Amino acid sequence: MKRVRCPKCDHYLYFNEKKYESGQSLVFVCDECGKQFRIRLGKSSLKSTRKDEVLSPDNIDTPFGYISIIENVFTFKQLIPLQEGENLIGRRSPGSSVTIPIETGDMSMDRRHTVIHVGKNKESKLVFTIWDNDSMTGTFLGADEILPGDKKIIEPGQVITTGATTFILYTKDEDNQ
Incomplete structure (x- = not known):
């Protein structure tokens, strides 16, 4: 397709x-x-699409980690860097004001679905917190649903599901890829 x-x-x-x-x-x-x-149809002289880009964690320029979108029937693999503070994650849509727009055909993912907050604790270690942004289908950390109003600490390597779209949290210093 x-x-x-x-x-x-x-x-x-x-x-x-x-x-x-x-x-x-x-x-x-x-x-x-x-x-x-x-x-x-045929060869194009235009720049290659994001799907055709060579994805590598080495190309991500952020000290705060990134999420790796897992390819499925709705979306292709994407590596998206996180910023310090709140990272609002949602389905890419024109005019949508999200920090992390995911290119997907997954209509069960809201345009403003979930938030990952990147902050530092007293020891200056990165702390990742996630919560659902009042989405229609919920946000899941592993197999557990994050209930409305709940905030969960997440660790690198954990799997997050929003609608039918799944992604994994990584930090730059870990080689989990």
């Missing part, structure tokens, strides 16, 4: 590229905004 992004609203549309030949022109109508647009 391939995906194309609507030029008007950034919504993704998916199609089976194996049904078409290179050089063929396809017309799409966006389900979200109704915009009609066309693409031509």
